[in-house]
Amino acid sequence: MMVTTLTQSKTFVVKGGNTLSGTVRLSGAKNAALPMIAAACLGEEPTVLDNVPVNLRDVKILIQILSEAGAYIQVDGNTVSCARGSFPNTAVNPIASEIRYSLLLLGLASAFGSELLLPMPGGCKIGDRKYDLHLMGLSKLGSTVEETEEGILVTSKGNVGAQIEFYLPTTSGTENIMIAAAIAEGETTILNANTRPEIMEMAKLMNLMGANVECSNRVVTIKGANKIKGGVRYSVMPGWDEAVTYIIASAMTGGEVCIPDFSLDFIKEDVRHLREIGVEVFEWGGAVYASGKKTKKSFDLFTAPYPGINSDMQPIFAALAFVVDGKSTITDLRFTERFKYVDELKKFGGNIYSFGNTAIVEGGIPLLGTDVNATDLRGGAACVLAGLVAQGTTVVGNVSQIERGYENIIEKLQQLGADIESHHS
Incomplete structure (x- = not known):
């Protein structure tokens, strides 16, 4: 299993506007x-x-x-x-x-x-x-x-x-x-x-x-x-971070998702936040179900060591903040400089900015497809999520960062109905 050095030639091409619904199976965490x-x-x-x-x-x-x-x-x-x-x-x-x-x-x-x-x-x-x-x-x-x-x-x-x-x-x-x-x-x-x-x-x-x-x-x-x-x-336990990502991806597009063989025990605080925002999440018959059809409202999120919301997830919640009504704040109490992705999300035309260890997002502004780069693993995933709801086409570069943490992300998003492809230049 030899691994070569990183290449920058691969991109993800996303066409926004599709509703993401269906079943997605998680990889190991x-x-x-x-x-x-x-x-x-x-x-x-x-x-x-x-x-x-x-x-x-x-x-x-x-x-x-x-x-x-x-x-x-x-x-x-x-x-x-x-x-x-x-x-x-x-x-x-x-x-x-x-x-x-x-x-x-x-x-x-x-x-x-x-x-x-x-x-x-x-x-x-x-x-x-x-x-x-x-x-x-x-x-x-x-x-x-x-x-x-x-x-x-x-x-x-x-x-x-x-x-x-x-x-x-x-x-x-x-x-x-x-x-x-x-x-x-x-x-x-x-x-x-x-x-x-x-x-x-x-x-x-x-x-x-x-x-x-x-x-x-x-x-x-x-x-x-x-x-x-x-x-x-x-x-190996299923990837709870994957679960939160696909729940939010579906919710941003007003869809519904089923995640089999998963428990909410690993993401209790994330689920509490999602429910307050307006995303319905519940567990039944050994599977997790989530629906984003209801109106979603703004939120204030603070990362914290477990059982709080992991610092990993704050870029994913920042993407969600684009589609809710009102102003949301995201404060990272662990990695105070984890906001490099903000400059990339700005390119979609939404209102997001950061200072110190906080990002502020004004939701409800239509996003437009653009060219962005994955600054890190979750920041890259946040760009993909923004592309799912943006008008037109989004091209995400440096996707090796995203593939460090999401196994078969293209296939899984396609199964849910996303218009997304991997391109090699």
Whole structure:
């Protein structure tokens, strides 16, 4: 599963005006699959993960860099088998710098008492995304961590449990310390941990594999095991972020959508907001239904760590704000600079502007098709959503950003009735 460097030649072409209705099936959640793949590499025997979104670029890159670094990984359809193999036995491929979750290789190397040089991590350019908490946590466990011109060098002779307090609840930082502490000597407690559903699912997987992890609200406790056996099977949770995106896409166009095999448990706060806005959302018979036929009203949204609305979703809600009556505000309390997409959405002719950590959208102004670029994953998705309701044709560039997080997005939107195609220039 070799991944080439990013190309900018592919575009999405959207013709607005269609109503999106029908059934859409979710892929596995990217941000659940990535840490579970890394955690599965703690095991001596292969652990089988089902419902992995293997077509996503971030997933392909993580599998590639882990395999090249010696981990045992086999891919069969949407099933991925993972074990330690000979990890780590080599320097890490520079392509690792394109994804943030490459940081989890530091936790694995730290757990195994090894040395690893990791190129500087990447991901979405959404403002200040420090990894200082990762490095602080690994240092507290006894690993030596140095930042060099070549990247981040971790050297470990085996970890010892410690109490680690984060000044900010970090998702990937919590996951990294969970991995690093899994076979440490003694007990590790992470205070102010992020304990969102993806982390709860990762803890369940690790426990099945032979680890000892307890998660409660904002606290994670890991009792070190002598070894992690692995050899289990687990299914990656469905993509809640995908669900919210397709619910909002349908609602913006006045349509109705059914999402089978999904539960509202993962998106309670998003659903509360959607209902207040005027989108009907309910669960019945193991499926989620949503309707956007009613008049929708303006809203004030604040992002927050789980169970609040994830920072990821605020560009998607900004697109929704274009089609509601009145002025909406969106405030990001986590990534204060996550508003690069605003300049792209302005090109549709709507009234949106941002200052500090807030965006303000004046809804109800007709949008016009235009040429835009995906500044990041969700900002790109927001441009696609705006194009669905804009008059005329919208061309979205830099779509590799969108494909980092949405598996088969073109086909899924087409199934719902959207006029959208992928073009190669």
